[in-house]
Amino acid sequence: MSFLAFCIFLTSALAIVSSQFIPPYTEECRSGMYPPQGPTFKGAVTWYTVDLDLPPNKRWAALMSEKKDDIVNMIKVIKDLATAFVPSGKLIDFVDKFLPLVVDTLPYPFNEELKGIASSSGVPLGEVALFNLFYEVFTVCTSVVAEDADGNLIHGRNMDFGLFMGWDIKNKSWMITDKLKPLVVNVDFRRNNHTIFKSTTFAGYVGMLTGMRPHSFSLTVNERFSLNGGYIGIIEWLLNHRDAMWMGFLTRSVLENATSYEEASSLLSQTKLLAPVYFILGGNQTGQGCIITRARMENLKPLELNSKQGRWYLLQTNYDHWKKPLFLDDRRTPGMKCMNQTLQSNISRKTLYDVLSTKPVLNKLTTYTTLMEVSTGKLESFIRDCPNPCMPW
Numbered sequence: 001m002s003f004l005a006f007c008i009f010l011t012s013a014l015a016i017v018s019s020q021f022i023p024p025y026t027e028e029c030r031s032g033m034y035p036p037q038g039p040t041f042k043g044a045v046t047w048y049t050v051d052l053d054l055p056p057n058k059r060w061a062a063l064m065s066e067k068k069d070d071i072v073n074m075i076k077v078i079k080d081l082a083t084a085f086v087p088s089g090k091l092i093d094f095v096d097k098f099l100p101l102v103v104d105t106l107p108y109p110f111n112e113e114l115k116g117i118a119s120s121s122g123v124p125l126g127e128v129a130l131f132n133l134f135y136e137v138f139t140v141c142t143s144v145v146a147e148d149a150d151g152n153l154i155h156g157r158n159m160d161f162g163l164f165m166g167w168d169i170k171n172k173s174w175m176i177t178d179k180l181k182p183l184v185v186n187v188d189f190r191r192n193n194h195t196i197f198k199s200t201t202f203a204g205y206v207g208m209l210t211g212m213r214p215h216s217f218s219l220t221v222n223e224r225f226s227l228n229g230g231y232i233g234i235i236e237w238l239l240n241h242r243d244a245m246w247m248g249f250l251t252r253s254v255l256e257n258a259t260s261y262e263e264a265s266s267l268l269s270q271t272k273l274l275a276p277v278y279f280i281l282g283g284n285q286t287g288q289g290c291i292i293t294r295a296r297m298e299n300l301k302p303l304e305l306n307s308k309q310g311r312w313y314l315l316q317t318n319y320d321h322w323k324k325p326l327f328l329d330d331r332r333t334p335g336m337k338c339m340n341q342t343l344q345s346n347i348s349r350k351t352l353y354d355v356l357s358t359k360p361v362l363n364k365l366t367t368y369t370t371l372m373e374v375s376t377g378k379l380e381s382f383i384r385d386c387p388n389p390c391m392p393w
């Protein structure tokens with residue numbers, strides 16, 4: 001599709017979906033939302049343990065045995081959508097035949113983990129691979145890293161997922177977003193029975209989009225839409241040109257093996273990637289927080305916390321920080337307005353949850369909210385819902 005055609009498609013799709021909604025899409029900054037309760041809170045997220053001392057193909061077995069029905073439900077929706085798009089099931093045939101071959105091209109331990117997930121869930125390997133490749137391209141979110149008056153770092157995010165994946169007109173909801181909610185889990189990754197890192201993730205996905213190494217650093221990923229590169233890197237990979245890294249594998253490796261904010265920052269800034277992305281990284285002391293805006297090869301205009309200059313928080317949605325957001329999708333201005341009202345003197349996990357609960361920062365795509373506090377090692381997550389009236393994205 002040409003860029004112009006894509007823009008026309010995008011604009012009409014957004015117009016059709018938004019015509020179902022009656023303003024107000026936005027609201028006054030929320031307060032007193034924590035502890036989570038009421039209609040925007042759908043439930044707590046369950047903890048699981050993944051033992052990194054097990055061979056990769058055994059690590060996910062316990063989690064898979066509990067979540068396999070939910071994964072099957074989720075993949076059924078993807079298949080139905082794919083069949084609506086390309087009738088006759090050709091697309092799924094392609095996934096089942098071709099993607100298992102791609103799994104063998106993926107680096108260790110991810111290739112082995114995917115095979116283990118397929119065998120313990122009974123989901124065909126190609127479909128497990130599809131589910132994993134998904135997140136490389138479809139994650140729209142809001143992430144905030146903030147420093148309180150004592151120099152402690154607080155990192156929060158809304159995970160918004162499922163844009164354009166099946167709008168359910170009756171329910172006014174995104175089909176994939178609904179099916180993903182039961183898959184949200186918190187995972188404690190352990191070696192020698194000690195926590196190495198913690199993450200909020202989707203069962204069946206081996207990359208990482210939200211995570212923390214207690215007492216060291218916290219990390220979230222937001223999608224970056226860009227003309228230069230989006231899908232090209234992935235196509236290159238399929239065509240045997242494999243010198244770049246998958247985003248989700250890089251974040252997983254950083255959380256698993258980087259031991260400081262500095263090391264995490266340099267790996268996330270310098271590793272060649274398949275697709276553009278935003279990394280939001282927080283550290284364990286004052287001034288350690290940054291937005292890493294990645295093109296495939298470089299880190300563009302890095303932005304760091306600097307309380308002395310009044311930059312006590314960084315808020316990232318899905319637009320470059322030096323550009324205006326798309327007018328149909330401005331979550332940055334309302335998010336910043338609420339951060340500014342909160343003030344550095346009153347920022348905490350609780351007040352950050354208020355910001356992340358304010359529409360349209362909270363919207364129909366929001367599957368979960370995560371709050372992380374590096375100094376105490378606390379990570380907590382909540383499944384979200386956005387009752388009408390609510391922005392579709």
Ligand SMILES: *[C@@H]1O[C@H](CO)[C@@H](O)[C@H](O)[C@H]1NC(C)=O
Binds near residue numbers: 168171
């Ligand atoms: C619509 O939402 C209800 C409740 O959230 C759910 O039970 C039902 O399955 C949904 N319908 C479809 C077609 O997804």
Ligand SMILES: *[C@@H]1O[C@H](CO)[C@@H](O)[C@H](O)[C@H]1NC(C)=O
Binds near residue numbers: 193
């Ligand atoms: C691992 O640690 C937990 C508590 O952190 C403890 O209950 C459990 O017995 C330990 N397991 C082993 C095998 O050491």
Ligand SMILES: *[C@@H]1O[C@H](CO)[C@@H](O)[C@H](O)[C@H]1NC(C)=O
Binds near residue numbers: 109252256257
């Ligand atoms: C982390 O490092 C260990 C030891 O080098 C290696 O076995 C493991 O595969 C690495 N993890 C990831 C996710 O790359």
Ligand SMILES: *[C@@H]1O[C@H](CO)[C@@H](O)[C@H](O)[C@H]1NC(C)=O
Binds near residue numbers: 261284285
């Ligand atoms: C911050 O992280 C570094 C590197 O992991 C570590 O050496 C240092 O002790 C940590 N500081 C605090 C206050 O936890």
Ligand SMILES: *[C@@H]1O[C@H](CO)[C@@H](O)[C@H](O)[C@H]1NC(C)=O
Binds near residue numbers: 310334336
């Ligand atoms: C929030 O405060 C910052 C720093 O003072 C300012 O640059 C920004 O325009 C404010 N944004 C909003 C939406 O109030």
Ligand SMILES: *[C@@H]1O[C@H](CO)[C@@H](O)[C@H](O)[C@H]1NC(C)=O
Binds near residue numbers: 031350
């Ligand atoms: C600080 O946040 C709490 C909620 O945790 C709120 O009740 C209180 O009014 C806030 N104080 C100020 C000065 O904004």
